[in-house]
Each structure stands twice: as structure tokens, then as C-alpha cells.
Amino acid sequence: MGTDGGKACIVGVGQTELSRNSGRSITRLALEALLAAADDAGIDPTAIDGVVPYPDSVSAEDVIPVLGSPDIRFTAVAHMGGASSLAGIRLAALAVENGQADYVAVFLARNASSVSRVDTRVRQLAGQAYRRELEYPHGMNTPAQWYALACRRHMHEFGTTREALGTVALTMRANAQRNPGAQMYGRELTMEQYASSQVIADPYLKFDCCLETDGAAAVIVAREDRARNASGPVVRIEGIAEGHPDSADDMASRWDIFNTGLTKAAPRAFGLAGMSPSDVDIAFIYDCFTFEVIQQLEEAGFCGRGEGGPFVLDGNIAPDGRLPVNPNGGLLSEGHLTGMNHVVEAVRQLRRQVPDDRQVSGAETVAITGWGDMGDGALALLARA
Amino acid sequence: MTQIEDLQGYRDGLARGELCCQLCDACGEYQWPPRPACVHCRSFELQWVTLPESATLFTWTVVARTRLAGFEEKVPYAVGVLEYPERKLRLVGRLDTEPDQLEVGDRFSWTVEPGVDGSPQPVWRPIAAEGSGS
Numbered sequence: 001m002g003t004d005g006g007k008a009c010i011v012g013v014g015q016t017e018l019s020r021n022s023g024r025s026i027t028r029l030a031l032e033a034l035l036a037a038a039d040d041a042g043i044d045p046t047a048i049d050g051v052v053p054y055p056d057s058v059s060a061e062d063v064i065p066v067l068g069s070p071d072i073r074f075t076a077v078a079h080m081g082g083a084s085s086l087a088g089i090r091l092a093a094l095a096v097e098n099g100q101a102d103y104v105a106v107f108l109a110r111n112a113s114s115v116s117r118v119d120t121r122v123r124q125l126a127g128q129a130y131r132r133e134l135e136y137p138h139g140m141n142t143p144a145q146w147y148a149l150a151c152r153r154h155m156h157e158f159g160t161t162r163e164a165l166g167t168v169a170l171t172m173r174a175n176a177q178r179n180p181g182a183q184m185y186g187r188e189l190t191m192e193q194y195a196s197s198q199v200i201a202d203p204y205l206k207f208d209c210c211l212e213t214d215g216a217a218a219v220i221v222a223r224e225d226r227a228r229n230a231s232g233p234v235v236r237i238e239g240i241a242e243g244h245p246d247s248a249d250d251m252a253s254r255w256d257i258f259n260t261g262l263t264k265a266a267p268r269a270f271g272l273a274g275m276s277p278s279d280v281d282i283a284f285i286y287d288c289f290t291f292e293v294i295q296q297l298e299e300a301g302f303c304g305r306g307e308g309g310p311f312v313l314d315g316n317i318a319p320d321g322r323l324p325v326n327p328n329g330g331l332l333s334e335g336h337l338t339g340m341n342h343v344v345e346a347v348r349q350l351r352r353q354v355p356d357d358r359q360v361s362g363a364e365t366v367a368i369t370g371w372g373d374m375g376d377g378a379l380a381l382l383a384r385a
Numbered sequence: 386m387t388q389i390e391d392l393q394g395y396r397d398g399l400a401r402g403e404l405c406c407q408l409c410d411a412c413g414e415y416q417w418p419p420r421p422a423c424v425h426c427r428s429f430e431l432q433w434v435t436l437p438e439s440a441t442l443f444t445w446t447v448v449a450r451t452r453l454a455g456f457e458e459k460v461p462y463a464v465g466v467l468e469y470p471e472r473k474l475r476l477v478g479r480l481d482t483e484p485d486q487l488e489v490g491d492r493f494s495w496t497v498e499p500g501v502d503g504s505p506q507p508v509w510r511p512i513a514a515e516g517s518g519s
Contacts, residue, residue: 148446202447
């Protein structure tokens with residue numbers, strides 16, 4: 001990738017506060033994040049000439065009038081559930097590297113705690129006829145239930161334990177204690193509290209499940225030669241790819257249930273970047289549920305399939321471990337902006353713009369995973385230029 | 386996406402008291418979930434055939450909290466993935482059994498009964514293991 005002006009970079013990031021009740025519209029939240037990202041990039045908002053919104057929410061045309069560009073040249077939408085954040089950044093990277101736009105804004109805004117909770121949001125994903133006819137009549141209608149099926153099978157095949165799931169939850173919660181902006185800041189979690197929390201969809205307990213969040217996040221993608229006014233060092237997109245599982249619209253019938261979109265996307269992204277999993281200093285894993293961290297660590301190649309449980313139990317994902325994961329606290333304990341908050345934190349970690357106690361020392365390369373829908377996946381590799 | 390109309394044969398089967406999947410006339414492969422064409426050979430010549438009564442439990446979850454209409458009062462209840470290895474098919478099913486005594490590999494069989502909205506729906510019940518004495 002990359003021609004005259006070099007590789008696509010993330011030149012600006014912006015994010016609102018994360019809360020249970022924002023008290024304002026999602027269009028307003030989107031604009032706050034977008035304007036903050038433009039400011040961070042050191043550009044006037046009118047310079048934004050490409051817009052990639054998150055699917056089924058605030059649209060490009062909802063924000064264009066206020067951004068004020070006289071000529072928006074590029075819009076696109078990825079339909080990959082929670083993986084749409086990274087898939088959208090990939091579309092933006094393709095656009096700027098091919099000269100189709102100069103500054104592409106990618107954003108997500110949601111009042112997912114106060115207005116639109118998960119069981120209503122998923123009614124916009126692919127395969128609705130299957131959900132309505134083949135799942136709702138049997139009492140199944142949420143991602144927690146879908147992915148609990150995969151978690152149980154993983155426990156059966158590989159001996160993955162409750163303690164491994166709990167270790168993911170506790171690691172994210174401990175990380176959030178170094179992030180005053182996290183929804184779970186100031187609320188520590190013990191293994192006893194975790195294990196005795198309410199059952200949601202067994203094996204998933206309450207603390208296996210991510211937060212519901214009001215807020216917005218945005219990033220601005222541009223070529224390296226347009227990055228000079230940014231607030232921090234240039235962050236290059238070294239490789240980014242998406243992947244779709246077999247029977248992408250139906251998980252239960254997928255013969256290899258662990259072969260997901262990430263399984264296919266990860267080698268593509270590492271190949272584009274000329275990197276391997278051992279080159280990664282921080283991993284941002286789309287932690288919609290605890291087990292999905294274990295599964296994605298495996299499918300992204302950070303450990304072998306079936307080894308994810310022991311990998312987290314051995315402390316590898318802690319801040320001082322071999323592969324620190326989600327130093328912001330993740331979707332489990334910082335907040336759930338469909339992984340865009342992971343991208344924002346990743347850029348700030350690479351720019352050294354987070355407080356010292358949260359900064360992963362010497363971080364030069366980060367990996368970010370996207371996960372959505374019935375197992376769609378994406379992987380981005382970012383590095384300090 | 387696959388449309389409700391593409392599932393009409395499944396609904397018709399349930400109305401007759403039968404749980405049906407698709408069988409491709411062109412290549413002879415079974416298919417689940419139903420689609421407008423065969424995923425193996427892309428033929429549109431699909432027929433609906435009744436599934437064998439018994440299948441094997443591949444995995445399951447126990448739903449303890451839901452806002453889904455008709456199910457709020459039923460918690461906790463089990464939803465499983467039932468497998469027909471010989472046809473390479475797996476499908477989601479409501480398990481009418483004690484949710485805390487399930488094991489991967491348990492045998493279940495389906496019947497068709499009125500669901501929470503009154504429409505005919507498959508329900509899966511355990512097949513007692515041979516020699517269990519029960």
C-alpha cells in the first residue's frame with residue numbers, strides 16, 4: 001500500500017466522555033468527537049473531504065453540514081457489526097492512499113446505555129430472517145447467548161476454565177483503575193465478586209459481559225504528508241484487513257465454530273505490515289465478552305488455538321506481561337464504543353499521550369482487533385512512524 | 386440477506402408437524418440454514434425433507450436473563466446447538482430439560498408444539514440413555 005504521499009496514517013483522534021447517560025443526541029455526540037479529532041489533527045473541519053460512519057446510526061449526511069466541507073468526495077459504510085470500526089478505517093485508508101480524499105473522518109456515536117440497548121441494536125445486523133425464524137422462537141436473541149455457545153464448546157474441547165474468563169475480567173477492571181475516564185474507574189473487582197455475579201447466559205456471568213455506553217469517538221485518516229500539524233507523532237497504519245467467517249450470517253451452523261473472520265484477516269494484516277504477532281507491543285482486543293478475548297488471542301496468532309486460557313492465566317495480558325491487552329480497561333471496563341475507543345487509546349499510547357501509570361513503556365507497535373456480527377473480524381497494525 | 390420467503394418451506398413443515406431442512410436435487414447435499422440456492426453447487430433445485438428425530442448436543446447456553454417477549458417468565462432455560470454429523474448440519478433448538486444437567490454429546494429428539502406466540506415450533510427433549518434404568 002502507499003504511493004506518493006506514503007502510507008495512510010491516523011492523524012487525529014477525538015472522543016467524548018463515556019457515560020451511562022450522555023443527556024444529548026447521538027448526532028451531537030458524533031460532532032463533538034469529530035471536531036475534537038479535527039482539532040487534534042491540526043486541521044480545519046472544512047478540510048475533511050471523506051466521511052465513513054458506523055452502520056445503522058448517525059449517517060455521513062447528518063454531520064457534513066456542520067463539518068462544513070464544500071465538497072465531500074468520499075463516503076462508505078462497512079456492515080460488519082462491531083468490526084465495522086476497523087473495517088471503516090480500512091476503507092478510509094484505501095481512499096486516501098488512492099487519492100480519492102485527503103482527510104477521511106471515521107466515527108461512531110451511540111447512546112447504547114440510555115436509549116438503544118444491545119437486544120434492539122442487533123436487529124439491524126445481517127441474517128435477520130434467521131434470527132426471527134430460527135432463534136427468537138427458541139428464546140435466543142442476544143450476542144451474549146450466541147457467543148456463550150462458542151465459549152461452552154471451547155471449555156469442552158480445550159478445558160478452558162472459569163478462572164481464565166475471570167482473569168480477563170479482572171485484568172480489564174484493574175487496567176480501568178489507571179484510567180479516570182473509564183466507566184469502571186474507582187470500582188475494583190475481586191475474583192469472588194466476579195464468580196458470584198449474576199448469570200446472564202451461562203457460562204457468561206454479568207462480569208463476563210462488556211458495558212453499555214453512551215459516547216462517541218472519531219479518527220481522521222490521511223496520508224503521511226498531511227500529518228504534520230497533528231498534536232503528536234505520526235501513527236502509521238502498517239497493515240489492516242477484514243475477514244468474514246464461513247456462513248457469516250449464521251454462527252450455529254458454522255462447522256468450525258472457532259474459524260472466524262479474524263482467523264482470515266490476521267495473516268493478511270500481518271503480511272501487509274511485514275510483521276508477525278511477536279512484533280506487537282500492545283494488543284487491543286475487542287472484548288465484548290471475556291471468552292472473545294481468549295478466542296481472538298488465539299485466532300490473531302498470539303497463541304495457538306486452545307492455548308488462550310493458559311495464556312491469560314499465566315499473566316501474559318497484564319500491563320507487565322508479555323502482551324499487555326487493553327490498557328484503557330477495554331469494552332469490559334472502560335466503555336463500549338465498538339472498539340473506536342481502542343483505536344483512540346492505541347494512538348495515544350503510541351504518541352505517549354496517556355498518563356505515566358497507564359503508558360506501556362516502549363510501545364512502538366500495536367495490534368487492534370475488531371469483532372462483530374456472528375464472527376466478522378478485522379485486524380489493524382499501527383506503529384510510530 | 387436470506388428473506389422470510391426463503392424460509393417458507395421450513396414454516397410449512399412445522400405447520401405439518403415436521404422439522405425440515407433443504408436437500409439439493411442437483412448435488413444431493415443437505416443444507417442448513419435454508420437459503421435460496423445450494424451453497425455446495427449453487428443449484429436452485431432444492432426440496433424440503435424432514436430431519437431425523439434425534440440429534441446430538443454440540444454446545445448450549447442457559448439463559449438466565451432476557452427481555453424477549455414470551456420468555457421473561459421461563460428463565461432459566463437452555464438453548465442448544467443440535468448436530469447431525471452424518472449430514473454435517475447444526476441448528477439452534479430450545480431444550481426442554483433440566484438446564485443444569487446437560488453434557489456435550491447428550492442425545493435429544495424433536496417434537497413440534499405451539500411456541501410462545503402460538504406458532505408451531507420445534508422443541509427438543511432428552512432421549513434417556515440406554516441402561517439408565519429410568
